[in-house]
Amino acid sequence: METIADLVIHNGTVVSADTTYAASIAIKDGVIIAIGNAKTMPSAKETLDANGLHLLPGAIDDHVHFRDPGYPHKEDFASGTLAAAFGGVTTIFDMPNTLPTVDSGEVLAAKLEMAAQKAHVDFGLYAVLGATSIERVPELVDVGAIGFKLYMGNTFGRIPSPSTGEMLEGFEAVAPTGKRISLHAETNSIMERREGKLRAAGYSAALDHLAARPEVVAIEAVARAAILAEWTGARINILHISSAGELRPLREAKARGVDITGETCPHYLMLSSEDYARCSGVIRVNPPVREARNQEPLWAALLDGTIDVIATDHAPHSQEEKTRNDIWTVDAGFLGVEIQMPLMLTEIARGRASICDYVRWSAVNPAKIWGLYPRKGVLQVGADADIAIVDLKRNWTIKDTELHSTSKISPWDGRKVQGLPIHTIVRGRFVVKDRTLQAGTRGWGRSVHSIQNMPKPVPLNVDQTTAAVLQKTFHQASA
Numbered sequence: 001m002e003t004i005a006d007l008v009i010h011n012g013t014v015v016s017a018d019t020t021y022a023a024s025i026a027i028k029d030g031v032i033i034a035i036g037n038a039k040t041m042p043s044a045k046e047t048l049d050a051n052g053l054h055l056l057p058g059a060i061d062d063h064v065h066f067r068d069p070g071y072p073h074k075e076d077f078a079s080g081t082l083a084a085a086f087g088g089v090t091t092i093f094d095m096p097n098t099l100p101t102v103d104s105g106e107v108l109a110a111k112l113e114m115a116a117q118k119a120h121v122d123f124g125l126y127a128v129l130g131a132t133s134i135e136r137v138p139e140l141v142d143v144g145a146i147g148f149k150l151y152m153g154n155t156f157g158r159i160p161s162p163s164t165g166e167m168l169e170g171f172e173a174v175a176p177t178g179k180r181i182s183l184h185a186e187t188n189s190i191m192e193r194r195e196g197k198l199r200a201a202g203y204s205a206a207l208d209h210l211a212a213r214p215e216v217v218a219i220e221a222v223a224r225a226a227i228l229a230e231w232t233g234a235r236i237n238i239l240h241i242s243s244a245g246e247l248r249p250l251r252e253a254k255a256r257g258v259d260i261t262g263e264t265c266p267h268y269l270m271l272s273s274e275d276y277a278r279c280s281g282v283i284r285v286n287p288p289v290r291e292a293r294n295q296e297p298l299w300a301a302l303l304d305g306t307i308d309v310i311a312t313d314h315a316p317h318s319q320e321e322k323t324r325n326d327i328w329t330v331d332a333g334f335l336g337v338e339i340q341m342p343l344m345l346t347e348i349a350r351g352r353a354s355i356c357d358y359v360r361w362s363a364v365n366p367a368k369i370w371g372l373y374p375r376k377g378v379l380q381v382g383a384d385a386d387i388a389i390v391d392l393k394r395n396w397t398i399k400d401t402e403l404h405s406t407s408k409i410s411p412w413d414g415r416k417v418q419g420l421p422i423h424t425i426v427r428g429r430f431v432v433k434d435r436t437l438q439a440g441t442r443g444w445g446r447s448v449h450s451i452q453n454m455p456k457p458v459p460l461n462v463d464q465t466t467a468a469v470l471q472k473t474f475h476q477a478s479a
C-alpha cells in the first residue's frame, strides 16, 4: 500500500552538523520518513514550500527556568514553552528551583503532570541534588528526572549549596544511575564573603555584582567538581561558563577522560562589563556577565569542542524585580529562550562560525550528552520531526515587549539581529506557522525522559563510597 505522509516540506536547505544541502523532508506520525529529492517523496496530506528557508534541527535548550509552579508573575510552563516555540526551540529542560523545590518523587510527579498539560514543546525536568535529596536519587530517577542540578552557589530560590562532603555523596549516589548532573559552578563561600564585605562598605551599584563574583569563584568550582566527577565516575555538565579561566580545568578534565561537558550562553559571548552602564540591574545574572576579554576564548572553546552546548539560562523576572536601585536586591537572570537562535545566527552571519557549528552546539550536542540522539537533535530518517524553519536573511530588532514570555525585560532590548524562525514543528506538528501560534498545541509537549538512553553507567571507586565504607564497618563491627 502506498505510504501517505502527513507533511512534506519542499525546497528548503537542510542543515546538519557536517553540511547543508537542498532536500525535501517527509514526515509521518511525528517522525521523519524520507529526506531527498522532491521526486522521491511520498504523496502527502499537506505540503509546505520552504523556498529560501533553512531547516534546522529544533534547538534543545537544556537550561531554562519556567518558574512553574511558584512564580506565575515571572513565567509559567505555557508562556515559557510558547516563547521557546517562537524561538525555534523544540525541547527544553526546566530547572528545579520552582516552588516547592523539585527534591522528591512526589514534587517531580506533580510537576511532570502540570508540564504535560501546558507545554507547547517537548521538555525534560531536572531534580535538585542537595543534602536533603541524596537519598531520594533512585526515586527521582524512577519518577522521570531528566538529570540533576547541583547548586554549588546560591542564586535565585536560595537552594542551599551542599558542602564538598555532601557533593561527593551526591555524586556517589548519581554515578550508578548514569544520569548527568548539571552544576551551577560558583563557590558559595567565596562570593558570600565578598558580597558581605562589599555590602557592609556601602557598595550597591550594578558593577559591584561582578566584583562580588570574580572569575576565581567559578574556576575553583569547576576544578573541584571535575575532581569529584573523576573520582566517582559521575557524569557532569558545567552550566553557564562565563570566563576564560574556567576553560583550563574543563580542558584538563576532558583530557583526563572525565565525562564532563560544558555550556555557555549568548550573554557571555555577546555582552560584557561595558554593558552594565546601559542596562543597570537588568544585566544582573549569576554568574555575572564579565569583562570583554573573556569573549574570544569562549568562542574559541566552542569551536574547539571544549564547550559543547549553547543554552540560555532563560531566567525571567518582573520589571519591578529587575529595576530596583540596590543591586543586591535585584533578582538575577533574564529571558533568553526565544532569542538565542536569532542572536547566535547573527554571529554566524558575521562569520564567527558556520551554521553547521551552530547546529552542533544548539541541537546535536545537547541531544548527545542527554541520551536523546539520534531521536532528537538531527534531521534524518527515523528522528522526531522537530524542525526550526528559519529565514537566515531576515533583519529585525529585538523588542522585549514583543516577546512571548510573561516577563518583558532584558538587556537585549533594541538589539539588531539577523535570522528569524518562521515555522516551528514539534514531532511533526506545526506549533508556530508563519509566525502564528497554531490552535490546540498547548499540551502537545511531552517529557523526553522516557526516550532518554544514557550510556551504561561507569561508577568508580565504588569500594570507597560512603555507603560501601559504612557497609564494611557494619560487617567488621558485627564480626
Ligand code: DOR
Pocket: 065, 097, 155, 156, 157, 184, 284, 285, 286, 287, 313, 315, 316, 332, 333, 334
Ligand atoms: O541569574 C540566575 N538566575 N542564575 C541562576 O543560576 C538562576 C537564575 C534564576 O533562577 O533566576
Ligand code: ZN
Pocket: 063, 064, 065, 095, 313, 315
Ligand atoms: Zn540557571
